[in-house]
Amino acid sequence: MDSIQPMTYVGLVAGILTTISFLPQAIRAWKTKSTRDISLSMFLCFCVGVVLWVIYGFYTENLPVFLANFVTFVLAFSILVCKLRYG
Amino acid sequence: MDSIQPMTYVGLVAGILTTISFLPQAIRAWKTKSTRDISLSMFLCFCVGVVLWVIYGFYTENLPVFLANFVTFVLAFSILVCKLRYG
Numbered sequence: 001m002d003s004i005q006p007m008t009y010v011g012l013v014a015g016i017l018t019t020i021s022f023l024p025q026a027i028r029a030w031k032t033k034s035t036r037d038i039s040l041s042m043f044l045c046f047c048v049g050v051v052l053w054v055i056y057g058f059y060t061e062n063l064p065v066f067l068a069n070f071v072t073f074v075l076a077f078s079i080l081v082c083k084l085r086y087g
Numbered sequence: 088m089d090s091i092q093p094m095t096y097v098g099l100v101a102g103i104l105t106t107i108s109f110l111p112q113a114i115r116a117w118k119t120k121s122t123r124d125i126s127l128s129m130f131l132c133f134c135v136g137v138v139l140w141v142i143y144g145f146y147t148e149n150l151p152v153f154l155a156n157f158v159t160f161v162l163a164f165s166i167l168v169c170k171l172r173y174g
Contacts, residue, residue: 010139016136017132017135018132022129036123037125041111043108045107056151
C-alpha cells in the first residue's frame with residue numbers, strides 16, 4: 001500500500017472543516033427561511049469558483065481539493081437556493 | 088522561465104472566485120451591521136479550516152491553494168468579527 005504524505009492529512013482535515021462549516025449555515029437558512037443578511041453575490045460567485053476547484057482537484061489528482069470542494073458545492077448550492085427562494 | 092501547467096490557471100481562477108466571493112458578504116455585514124442570518128458555527132469552523140488550507144498550500148508548494156486561502160482567511164475573519172460584534 002502506498003504511504004500517504006503527512007500533508008495530505010492536513011489537507012483532508014482542512015477540507016473536512018471548510019466543507020462541514022457550510023452545513024450549519026445551510027441548516028439555519030432552511031429552518032429559519034431567513035436569508036436577508038446573506039449576500040447573493042457571495043454564493044453565486046462562490047458556487048462557480050467551487051466548481052472550478054472540483055475540476056482542478058480532479059485533473060491534478062489532488063484528492064483533498066477534489067473531495068472537499070465536491071461536497072462544499074452541494075452545501076453552498078443549497079444555501080444559494082434558499083437565498084433565491086427567501087430573498 | 089518555467090512554463091506554468093494549464094491546470095494551475097484553473098486553480099488560480101477558482102481561487103480568485105472563491106476568495107473574492109467573501110468580499111460582498113464582508114461589505115454587507117460591515118455596512119448593514121446585521122448578521123443575524125449568518126451562522127456563527129460556519130465562520131468559526133471555516134476560519135480554522137482555511138488556516139489549515141494555508142499550511143497545506145505552503146508545505147505542498149501549491150500556489151493557488153496557498154494564495155487563495157490566505158486572502159480568504161482575512162475576509163472570512165472580518166465576517167466572523169462582525170458576527171461576534173453584531174450577533
